[in-house]
Structure formats: C-alpha cells, structure tokens
Amino acid sequence: MNKNSEFNIENIKVKINKLIGRFLLFIIAGVAGFKLNDILSNPSNFFKLFYTNIYKNFHSYSYMSNRFWTLFLVFYLISTAIGMFFLAKSLLKKNFLHSLIYTVMICLFILSLSTSIYSIEGIKENRNINDNIEIIRPYISNDEYILLKSKYLQINSKKDFDTINDKIRGVAKKHGANINQNE
Template sequence: MNKNSEFNLDDIKAKSNKLIGKILSFVIVGIAGFQLNNILSSPSSFFKLFYTNIYKNFHSYSYMSRELWVGIFIFYLIGTALGIFFLVKALLKKNFLHLLVCLFMIFLYIISLSTSVYSIEAIKENRNTSDNIEIIRPYISNDEYIFLKSNYLQINSKKDFETVNDKIRDVAKKYDANINQNE
C-alpha cells in the first residue's frame, strides 16, 4: 500500500508539473506576444514598460549617495543573473514549478530595479528644481517666490512640474540667470 501511495504521489506530481508547464507556456506566449506587439508598434513603449510616476509627491524626494545606488544595481544584476541561471536549469529539467518561481523572482528584480532608476531620476530632477528656485529668487518678488515655492511643493503630475519649470526658465531667460538644466 505504501508503494502505491508513493506511486500515486509521484504520478500526481508529474501530472501537476505538466499542467503547470502547459499553463505557464500559454501565459508566457500571450504576454510575450502582447509585449512584442507594443514594442513593435511604439519602440518608446519598451522604456515605459515599468513606468513609475516620479512626480507624485515630488517635493519629498531626497538625495541618496551614488555608491548606495551602485550597490543596489549590482545586487539586482547578480540576483537577476542567478534567477536566469536557475530558470534555464529548471527549463532544461522541465521542472515548471521551479521555472514559475524563477520567473516570478526575475520579475520582482526587474520591477525593483525599474523603481530604483525612476527614483534616481526623481532625486536629480527634484534637486535641480529646488536649486533653480533659489537661483532665480533675487530676480522675483517675495510674493512670486512664495507662490512658486508653494507650487513646487504641490507637484503631483508631470504637468504640474512643467508649469513650475517653465516659470523658472522664463525668469532665468529674462534675467540671464545660470540655472541647472533638467534633461
């Protein structure tokens, strides 16, 4: 009886592994096809695959050292490489349960790295904008400065950011002030 139950468990495990493999293959082909269609229809959409709105609560970002970000990037790179290694290993052994776990881990690494990159960009933009407000301060009235600073602290969208940035650029151009350029 014990051998039969072991045989049945192995049989169930093999059948569930095959079923997961079929479902996973179907899902991967569907997602890959959808993403390939998006990439081919608009190449810039590839770079916005994991877009994060860096302008939400724009004023609350703060500077962090580059060494920390380099360390985080290396961690993500090594983690993704290990994930791909185990992914290929699971694929060669046709162990689709491990394959699914590896795909999920790689996906988490990519999402985390993407979020980190957008955060770095937000930190840079935030620092430049804050500095630029101070650079143009002597050229505007105190009320205009307070209004501009208030608008800066209320940025929650790219449109809000562009409004503040355009005002800064207009003042800088008018008085030939040397402001930091946002790229």
C-alpha cells in the same frame, strides 16, 4: 501495495508538473504576445513597461548617496542574473514549479530595479528645480518666490513640473542666470 502507491504518487507528480509547465508556457506566450504586439505597434511603449510617475509628491524626494544607489542596483542586477541561471537550470530539468517561482522572483527584481531608476531620476530633477528656484530668487519679488515655492511643493504631474520649470527658465533667461538644466 506500497510500491504500487509510490509509483502512482510519482506518476501524479509528473502529470502535475507537466500541467504546470503547459499552463506556465500558455500564460508566458499570451503575455509576451500581447506585450510584443503593443511594443511593435508603438516602440516607445517599451519604455512604459516599467514607468513610475516620479512627479507624484515631487517635493518629498530627497538626496541619497550615489554609493547606496550603485550598491542597490548592482545587488538587483546580480540577483536577477542568478535567478535567470536557476530558471534556465530548472527549465532544462523540466521542473516547472521551480521555474514559476524563479520567473516571479525575476519579475520582482526587474520591477524593483526600474522603480529605483525612476527614483534616482526624481531625486536628480527635484534637486535641480529646488536649486533653480533659489538661483532665480534675487531676480523675482518675495511674493513671486513664495508663490513659486508653493507651486513647487504642490507638484503632482509632469504638466505641473513643466509649468514651474518653464517659469524658472524664463526668469533665468531674462536675467542671464546660470541654472541647472533638467534635460
């Protein structure tokens, strides 16, 4: 009786594992097909997969050491590579429950990596625009400076950023100031 129940439990485990595998394959195929269709219809959508709005609360970005970001990015790249290795290994063994866990882990690593990259870009642009406001300060009145600084602290969208950046570039061009480029 005990041997028979072990056989049934093993049989049930195999059936559950196959069901999870089929379900996982169905979900992955659906999501991949949807995203592939979206990307093929407009190739620029590929870069929007992991987009983060760096202009939200733009004034609160602060400078961080390049070493910190380098180590952070290397950690995530290595972690993703290790996750992909174990994902492939579990897929070859047809252990779909572990495959699901590794797939979720890899997605979280990729999301964290893309968020980090957008944060780095935000820090760079924030430093440039803050420095540029100070560079053009001698060429504008104190009231214009205070207004420009106030608008800078209220940036919440790309449109707000572009408006301030255009104003700074106009003043710099008019007076021949050498400002940092945000391109």
